[in-house]
Amino acid sequence: MSKVIVVGGGPSGIIAAIAAAEMGHAVEIYEKNEKLGKKLYITGKGRCNITNESDKDNFFEQLCSNKKFFYSSFNKFNNIDTINFFNNIGLKTKKERGNRIFPATNKSSDVISALNKQLKLLNVKIKYNTEVKSIFVEDNIVKGIKIMNETILSDSVIIATGGLSYPLTGSTGDGYKFAKEIGHRVTELNPSLVPIHVKEEYIKDLMGLSLKNININIFANNKKIYEEFGELIFTHFGLSGPVILSGSSYIVPYINKTNSIKIAIDLKPALTKEQLDNRILRDFDEVKNKDFKNSLDKLLPSKLIQPIVELSGINADKKVNEITKIERNNLVELLKNLTFTITKLADYNQAVITKGGINIKEINPSTMESKIIKNLYFVGEVLDLDALTGGYNLQIAWSTGHLAGSSIE
């Protein structure tokens, strides 16, 4: 039996502690907050999308970086293992749209309670309100951690400090600092799965409008970098919602490096341009003598009508039966390609995850142990691993955490 210290009591640290304790080690978690899993509590809008039950190929399509590195940990503890694990510790789960797995009760607090119970059962010690200041290393072997005025010795240390997003939950990037201090490299860090800011001022007038069943295309210097169908929401500074958060992950490499990043929204993806034109003609036919500005109620949500009228270049007071074919074509083009210029991504306060992290070249993928410092492990979001929304990021935490905990000898 050896002594294991886990730095950080988020999902990756908790599962690592459980796995190490199951191997018979004496485990202590050091958590700077007054409780475990503050971020876990707010996941999935308080419902916690624990994992995703998609098959392996589909699962890996949703990973954004270093897929190959993740294979070993996923193979040792995959999405099905995660579901079984939670069911075995008394948490019933259910499957929703897109194979997303949630607790049957819809409460993230039940996920945390189940984990807490398991930690107690396995006699894992938890030091709350204790911020780790650095990692104690001698001759490239980890010896423990340093907190305020104290050095705590251990045989191994698992760093599970998370990233930089939602810093109020405790994830303030400490693990990156620790890693750099002991010779690890950290790749470029950026907020990801995050809303986007756009240049067009009129976006403010659309605030709160949610559009379902739309298609988006994102272009960097006119090259398409992302396409998705789904739902988005307008904010006072730009765009958010599922398709935007996912799209942001593909924008990260281009932001600040590319002159032009644009997003084009197809408001009517189910219709070809010709079908849309016919639809507009039918609508116009019913309101022949109305002004153009009063003719789009059936086609568009009310908040969108004024901006579309202005952008169409058609005189708002023109009678519908006087609108020319060319003007109608322009309107169709606009509805199929409502375009905004992306200026920046929102910051870490609104980012679901951090893109980038501990350079995976310096980590053994079969154990999560550092290749530089013996008996030191990195797990979860602190690593340069990230995925789209849908339960995939938590699975990264469960798989890497479990692998590290069960690899300690």
Ligand SMILES: Cc1cc2nc3c(=O)[nH]c(=O)nc-3n(C[C@H](O)[C@H](O)[C@H](O)COP(=O)(O)OP(=O)(O)OC[C@H]3O[C@@H](n4cnc5c(N)ncnc54)[C@H](O)[C@@H]3O)c2cc1C
């Ligand atoms: C709003 C939101 C919703 C999300 N929803 C989902 C979802 O539904 N499904 C999904 O798969 N993913 C979701 N995610 C992402 C997911 O929460 C993260 O990927 C996951 O929490 C990462 O786990 P982690 O254990 O690596 O890090 P964290 O959860 O960030 O935990 C790190 C812990 O380490 C502690 N810590 C940090 N530094 C120190 C230190 N120096 N000393 C002591 N303790 C320290 C922190 O206080 C924290 O408790 C969501 C994220 C956000 C922000």
